[in-house]
Amino acid sequence: MATIRPFCSIRPCREKASRIAALPYDVYNRREAKEEVLREPESFLRIDRAETQFDDSVDTYAPEVYQKAHDILWEMIGNGDFITEEKPCYYIYELTMDGRTQTGITACAAIDDYQNGVIKKHENTRAEKEQDRICHVDTCDAQTGPIFLAYRADAQINAVVSRVKQTAPEYDFTSPDGVTHRVWVICDEADICTIEEAFAGISQIYIADGHHRAASAVKVGLKRRAEHPGYDGTEEFNYFLSVLFPDEELYIMDYNRVVRDLNGMSAEEFLAAMEKVFDVSLLEGDERRPQEKGSFTMYLNERWYLCRFHAEDISDDPVKGLDVSLLQELLLTPVLGIEDPKTDPRIDFVGGIRGMDELERRCHADAKAAFAMYPTSIQELFAVADAGCLMPPKSTWFEPKLRSGLFIHALS
Numbered sequence: 001m002a003t004i005r006p007f008c009s010i011r012p013c014r015e016k017a018s019r020i021a022a023l024p025y026d027v028y029n030r031r032e033a034k035e036e037v038l039r040e041p042e043s044f045l046r047i048d049r050a051e052t053q054f055d056d057s058v059d060t061y062a063p064e065v066y067q068k069a070h071d072i073l074w075e076m077i078g079n080g081d082f083i084t085e086e087k088p089c090y091y092i093y094e095l096t097m098d099g100r101t102q103t104g105i106t107a108c109a110a111i112d113d114y115q116n117g118v119i120k121k122h123e124n125t126r127a128e129k130e131q132d133r134i135c136h137v138d139t140c141d142a143q144t145g146p147i148f149l150a151y152r153a154d155a156q157i158n159a160v161v162s163r164v165k166q167t168a169p170e171y172d173f174t175s176p177d178g179v180t181h182r183v184w185v186i187c188d189e190a191d192i193c194t195i196e197e198a199f200a201g202i203s204q205i206y207i208a209d210g211h212h213r214a215a216s217a218v219k220v221g222l223k224r225r226a227e228h229p230g231y232d233g234t235e236e237f238n239y240f241l242s243v244l245f246p247d248e249e250l251y252i253m254d255y256n257r258v259v260r261d262l263n264g265m266s267a268e269e270f271l272a273a274m275e276k277v278f279d280v281s282l283l284e285g286d287e288r289r290p291q292e293k294g295s296f297t298m299y300l301n302e303r304w305y306l307c308r309f310h311a312e313d314i315s316d317d318p319v320k321g322l323d324v325s326l327l328q329e330l331l332l333t334p335v336l337g338i339e340d341p342k343t344d345p346r347i348d349f350v351g352g353i354r355g356m357d358e359l360e361r362r363c364h365a366d367a368k369a370a371f372a373m374y375p376t377s378i379q380e381l382f383a384v385a386d387a388g389c390l391m392p393p394k395s396t397w398f399e400p401k402l403r404s405g406l407f408i409h410a411l412s
Helices: 014-020 030-039 063-078 111-116 127-140 155-164 189-200 211-227 267-277 323-332 352-365 378-386
Strands: 010-012 082-084 090-097 100-110 147-151 171-174 180-186 205-209 239-246 255-259 279-282 295-300 303-308 347-351 369-373
Touching: 010 014, 014 171, 063 082, 063 127, 090 189, 100 111, 100 155, 100 189, 111 211, 111 239, 127 211, 147 211, 147 378, 155 180, 155 189, 180 189, 205 211, 205 378, 211 239, 255 323, 255 352, 267 279, 267 295, 267 303, 267 323, 295 323, 295 352, 323 369, 347 352, 352 369
Parallel strands: 147 239
Antiparallel strands: 010 082, 090 100, 090 180, 100 239, 147 205, 171 180, 255 347, 255 369, 279 303, 295 303, 295 369
């Protein structure tokens, strides 16, 4: 069963929260990160991406970069930009984007639950990406970016969240991208016990987003255990910062594909090949997105097409039955010759947040065809993780993104 415990968060003072809160470190390249810190000098990005404080000649992963992150963080804590909670609490974190709200519980999850499979994964991680956050967490002596977890909704947790949300929030602001963020502190002992006991009755928690952050946090915890052989399991390094959302509130956006060539075929030849594999029809009107599972839309030669998978091609297997898997198996590999989408430079991926216009723009710039996918559901994600399997690359796109800097978990 899951151990999801309250913690003494280090968090911004109320008047600074909106300026400090920042998008995750990995949504920016180095140039974009530097521009964002210039726009907002108090952004937490200057800690999460401390290379922004150096000339570009300094390597992003140099030891002095991680030390700078540590120094800025603890200087801000020392000068009052952040406060430290006096007792372990849970926190409600609500995000509203385009009129849709999702509400999570900010807490600490156990590295042992990650190790024993109570916290389930659906993606592989890359060692070089892990190493960056391992160095960042270990040097800062704190976890600064929460892992996005999901669970099957629980009535007891919902009841506490609903009641606490009737009170005034600790933070309430709208970030420059239009997402509204509200935070409440759950400090009542009865509510804390209710939430902790409810999670203790939940046997599966799922990583929705943040696999590399989770793996890195766990490896730092294991490193600290090796350094402290007398540890008893209560130390903060045995836990990692998370925000847990009920499945009923989560929305996964489409993750779309563009291909740079048609494997030697003309557009007409490619369309003919498509018609041998799928039910293909020309789309009329303004709707360009697929409307149901088992279908996708394609932009080719200035026109949009609706494409449906044949019933006999659809599998009950949790991975093989995903629309993104079927596209790979039936089209990308056999027709376009794209064997490994993780490494083939002929394919690129476009998050659904960028919209259909971006797919058309790419086809006018550097691609020959675009494929708009029907979004993977949270239930499909759960099924893949429950089966102990991995999803194909770029299967899910979660929005809105959790902000870094609103909650910090110190390790000692």
